[in-house]
Amino acid sequence: MISARLAWRNLGLHRKKSLIIGLIMGLGILILFVGNSLIDTTISGLRRMFVEGYTGDLMVTGPTEFSTTVLGETAGSEEVLPHIAQIKKYEDFLISRQDVASILPILSGQVSFGIGEEELGSGYCFGVNISDYRAFFPDNVSLLSGEWPEESDEPWVLLSEPTYALLQQSSNTEVKPGTKIIMTALANSAGTVIREVSVKGIIRFNQSNEQLSGITLVDADTMRDLLGFASLRDGAPQLSEHEAAFLTDFDPDSLFDNLFASQTILTEGEEQPEIVSGVSSEDMLENAGLGTIQVSSSTTVTAEIVPAWQFLLVRAKKGANTSKLLDELQAFSEQLGDGDRVQDWIAGAGKVARTAVTIRLVFDLLVAIIAVVVVMIMMNVLVISVNERLHEIGTLRAIGAKRHVIRSMILYETTFMALIAGAAGLIIGFILLLIMGKVGIRAPNLFFEALFGGEILKPVISIGAAIRAFLWILAMALAACWYPTRLAVRIEPVVAMRGE
Amino acid sequence: MSDTIIKLDAVQKVYYLDTVEVEAIRDISLEIRAGDFVSIAGPSGSGKTTILNLIGCVDKPTSGTVIVNGQRTSDLDDDRLTELRHRSIGFIFQTFNLIPVLNIRENVELPLLLDGLSGSESKAEREKWVDFLIDSVGLKDRMLHKPAELSGGQRQRVAIARALVMKPAIVLADEPTANLDSATGESILRLMRKMNETFGTTFIFSTHDPDIVEEADHIIRLKDGIIVEDRRIVEDQDDKLGFRPSVRATSPEATSTGLNGIEATGTEGSQP
Numbered sequence: 001m002i003s004a005r006l007a008w009r010n011l012g013l014h015r016k017k018s019l020i021i022g023l024i025m026g027l028g029i030l031i032l033f034v035g036n037s038l039i040d041t042t043i044s045g046l047r048r049m050f051v052e053g054y055t056g057d058l059m060v061t062g063p064t065e066f067s068t069t070v071l072g073e074t075a076g077s078e079e080v081l082p083h084i085a086q087i088k089k090y091e092d093f094l095i096s097r098q099d100v101a102s103i104l105p106i107l108s109g110q111v112s113f114g115i116g117e118e119e120l121g122s123g124y125c126f127g128v129n130i131s132d133y134r135a136f137f138p139d140n141v142s143l144l145s146g147e148w149p150e151e152s153d154e155p156w157v158l159l160s161e162p163t164y165a166l167l168q169q170s171s172n173t174e175v176k177p178g179t180k181i182i183m184t185a186l187a188n189s190a191g192t193v194i195r196e197v198s199v200k201g202i203i204r205f206n207q208s209n210e211q212l213s214g215i216t217l218v219d220a221d222t223m224r225d226l227l228g229f230a231s232l233r234d235g236a237p238q239l240s241e242h243e244a245a246f247l248t249d250f251d252p253d254s255l256f257d258n259l260f261a262s263q264t265i266l267t268e269g270e271e272q273p274e275i276v277s278g279v280s281s282e283d284m285l286e287n288a289g290l291g292t293i294q295v296s297s298s299t300t301v302t303a304e305i306v307p308a309w310q311f312l313l314v315r316a317k318k319g320a321n322t323s324k325l326l327d328e329l330q331a332f333s334e335q336l337g338d339g340d341r342v343q344d345w346i347a348g349a350g351k352v353a354r355t356a357v358t359i360r361l362v363f364d365l366l367v368a369i370i371a372v373v374v375v376m377i378m379m380n381v382l383v384i385s386v387n388e389r390l391h392e393i394g395t396l397r398a399i400g401a402k403r404h405v406i407r408s409m410i411l412y413e414t415t416f417m418a419l420i421a422g423a424a425g426l427i428i429g430f431i432l433l434l435i436m437g438k439v440g441i442r443a444p445n446l447f448f449e450a451l452f453g454g455e456i457l458k459p460v461i462s463i464g465a466a467i468r469a470f471l472w473i474l475a476m477a478l479a480a481c482w483y484p485t486r487l488a489v490r491i492e493p494v495v496a497m498r499g500e
Numbered sequence: 501m502s503d504t505i506i507k508l509d510a511v512q513k514v515y516y517l518d519t520v521e522v523e524a525i526r527d528i529s530l531e532i533r534a535g536d537f538v539s540i541a542g543p544s545g546s547g548k549t550t551i552l553n554l555i556g557c558v559d560k561p562t563s564g565t566v567i568v569n570g571q572r573t574s575d576l577d578d579d580r581l582t583e584l585r586h587r588s589i590g591f592i593f594q595t596f597n598l599i600p601v602l603n604i605r606e607n608v609e610l611p612l613l614l615d616g617l618s619g620s621e622s623k624a625e626r627e628k629w630v631d632f633l634i635d636s637v638g639l640k641d642r643m644l645h646k647p648a649e650l651s652g653g654q655r656q657r658v659a660i661a662r663a664l665v666m667k668p669a670i671v672l673a674d675e676p677t678a679n680l681d682s683a684t685g686e687s688i689l690r691l692m693r694k695m696n697e698t699f700g701t702t703f704i705f706s707t708h709d710p711d712i713v714e715e716a717d718h719i720i721r722l723k724d725g726i727i728v729e730d731r732r733i734v735e736d737q738d739d740k741l742g743f744r745p746s747v748r749a750t751s752p753e754a755t756s757t758g759l760n761g762i763e764a765t766g767t768e769g770s771q772p
Contacts, residue, residue, distance in 0.1 A: 002613040009601030395597040398558055399662070400586025400614045402579060493558040493585070496597055497549055497674055 003405050007412030010389075017385050021378050021414075022421040028374055029425030029473045030432075032367060036465030037433050038441075039360045041458070042451055046353050047345060049207040053140035054215075055348035056104065056313035057322045058329060060090055063339030069350030070108055070311060071124055071211070081109075081187075081227055083308040085338050090312055093332050099320035104128070104136035105309035107223040111216070113167055114182040120170040123163045123214045125183070127223020130158075136315060139206060141217075146177030146201025149219065156200040157181065158217040164202045177201055183218065187228025195222050209352070209454070210446055220307070229308035313348075356451055371476050378480035382414070386488045393488055394495030403489040410488050414481040418474050425473075426466055433461045505669060505702050506532040506555055511564030513550050524550040525725040528564070532718065534669065537696045538704040539716035546722040548706035549674055555704065556589055556672045557581045569669050586611065590663025590701070592673035592692075596655040598647035598662075605643045608634055608661045615666075633661040637691060653684035660691055664699065671695075673705035677712060689715055 011018045051057055054070055061068045062082030084090065087105060094100045107127030114120050126133075130149050134141065141158075149156040159167070159175070167175045175181070179199045187193050197218060205213050218226075314329070316322045322344070330342045346353045386393070393406055440456035443449040511528040514521050525547035532538055532555075540548045553559035554566050557573050566573045569588045576584060590611075591597075598607045606613075609630045634643055637657035639650075647655055656676060663671045673692065677685030689712055696703045705716075713719055721729035 002610070005606075006599070006601060013601050391595075391597065392599060395591075395593070395599070396614075397582070398556070398585065398591050398597075399611050400582055400666070402582050402614075405614060493556075493582075494553055496591070496593060497553055497556075497558060 003409040004412045025421035026425040029422050029469045030429045032469035033429035037462040040462040050349040053207045055345045057316040058314040059348040060312040061341045070348045101315045101317045104313040112184040115171045121166045125216045127220040142204045144202040149200045155197040155222045157197045158203045162214040185226035375480045382484035386484045393491045397493035398496040410485045414477045418477040504531045505534040507567040509565040511561045514562045535700045536718045538718040539713045540706045540720045541713040542722035547725040588669045590668040590671040592659045592676045594675040611666045637661045670702045
């Protein structure tokens with residue numbers, strides 16, 4: 001193909017210009033490749049850590065106007081902690097799906113630890129059914145000492161390594177399996193709650209960072225107590241018919257109806273104005289983790305047991321389309337109408353993952369800005385190149401080259417440059433990443449340590465990043481040659497007749 | 501009597517330089533017969549190049565009619581004009597206009613490559629034809645050289661071979677000897693004449709050199725954009741030459757006898 005041959009030879013003839021554009025392209029692809037690989041490594045590391053250790057692929061939370069992470073960022077920020085009222089329906093919906101591997105309900109909150117009357121420190125706690133938890137995160141928790149709790153056990157706690165170290169350092173008492181410790185939490189709806197639990201073991205999270213490694217596991221009922229939810233430890237509450245009727249019909253606001261009688265005198269026939277209640281009896285039931293009251297024919301009634309859970313973690317099957325699952329779960333949640341939130345692991349992971357994603361966005365934005373500048377520079381160089389070749393292009397037109405031949409000649413030139421510079425940039429980037437992968441990048445502070453998922457980031461070569469970088473450069477090259485190509489095809493053959 | 505291959509009728513060309521109108525040629529009417537060896541003479545600014553541009557379909561008249569090889573150029577769009585130039589017209593430029601990145605062989609072959617090697621002839625036949633033309637202009641041993649490695653006269657020989665490679669009906673040469681010394685210029689002119697006689701191609705060249713003007717069969721003199729002389733030196737070319745090919749050469753075999761005797765290795769070779 002003659003236009004390709006001409007383009008290739010012209011690159012050699014106009015070496016300086018080719019070199020300038022090639023360097024810009026090569027540098028661009030290098031930055032894109034290495035930068036995206038680093039970000040990809042960070043995000044995939046974070047993803048692996050959170051999805052396999054803390055959040056699952058998706059997460060359902062109760063209705064809240066605040067952002068909710070699995071570490072309970074919003075705990076304490078609302079009067080009534082959000083929980084999933086119809087968790088059973090979610091469970092039924094999810095278990096029936098082919099793309100869901102497993103689900104796990106959990107509770108989460110911040111708790112103070114003490115021994116005796118001594119308060120020794122605080123940390124995050126997950127309230128879980130330990131067998132379900134271990135089945136959902138089979139590889140993330142190792143038992144360093146003690147034993148795994150049984151369902152029948154008394155209130156238990158599995159102390160994380162850092163929490164154990166903290167308690168051990170701060171207390172005169174030796175902390176070991178069997179030690180009784182005091183857990184205290186400020187449950188907004190129930191005031192301060194204090195529970196005594198028995199240390200069952202010391203655990204380590206295999207994938208963690210500074211913040212996550214300190215999470216302590218506690219039995220779900222104790223966690224419910226600490227968060228102010230009704231505990232189901234003693235089984236379903238037995239209510240008399242009178243109590244059930246009272247809870248069903250009682251309107252606490254009616255107690256205050258006559259306090260301001262002078263302002264609420266109604267004339268005959270006037271309707272009672274609707275009183276907006278802050279907390280209704282239904283809310284009280286709901287908050288207690290109790291659903292519908294079923295009145296039996298006997299003198300006592302049994303409330304349907306609906307244990308309160310704040311989060312329902314969802315693990316998708318390998319290769320499943322999590323976006324589709326997210327959409328369909330969101331649609332299901334909307335159908336239920338409780339205002340629950342369905343979010344992905346990034347929202348569940350919180351600040352660290354959001355920061356990594358934001359860094360990617362900022363990086364992409366910077367790249368876009370730099371790309372505009374680079375395109376302008378490349379365009380200028382190409383315009384100069386076209387202007388210097390007016391006579392040559394005019395001659396080609398005069399001897400029979402149609403406009404498309406000229407267009408493809410310029411396009412070939414730019415594409416060849418993109419290919420060569422791209423290949424060079426990718427090779428250099430590949431070598432750099434290999435070296436960085438061997439040596440590692442040390443996190444300068446705790447923030448980066450959280451971001452890197454450890455003290456040292458060892459970037460992996462991301463084929464996706466390489467392809468993205470190359471496509472970026474190709475797009476930039478094509479954008480840059482758009483105007484010069486227009487100029488070139490407009491060159492009239494009569495130009496050839498003029499002196500050089 | 502030969503057929504008319506080019507006809508200009510009441511042609512005017514006006515250029516606009518900012519707000520100034522420059523009338524390059526006015527009321528030009530002429531006819532050129534197929535196979536003629538035509539010179540367009542006149543001082544600088546007389547309109548020689550403008551007429552060549554119009555005949556070569558690289559420009560359009562402001563008014564009047566230009567008919568080239570039976571086609572009215574003002575009726576054709578850009579693609580068709582390009583096609584007409586490609587198929588019917590060869591160009592020899594004053595500044596040679598060879599493509600610097602291509603070697604001599606590739607430069608000569610270029611118009612064929614623009615054609616995408618389509619047509620009835622095979623690649624081998626075309627390559628043979630290119631080799632024959634290069635041999636004919638005496639540059640067989642420089643085939644793989646780049647234009648920058650040749651003298652001015654050699655470059656113009658390459659340009660002549662390139663102009664003929666599509667076997668056009670017309671070859672236009674704009675001051676083909678202006679950048680050459682007189683001996684080389686004469687050699688080039690002889691080569692053009694020989695090609696004209698061998699292939700029956702109509703050659704039209706512009707010049708301001710009075711000696712070269714007289715080499716033509718048909719002389720058109722211009723002054724200030726109008727024709728001051730339109731003279732056919734020999735009304736019937738057959739009478740002058742004693743022979744005239746009735747069919748244009750289409751293969752090396754058909755023409756080889758007539759071309760090998762051209763002074764292809766003239767004195768121009770010493771000027772890099």
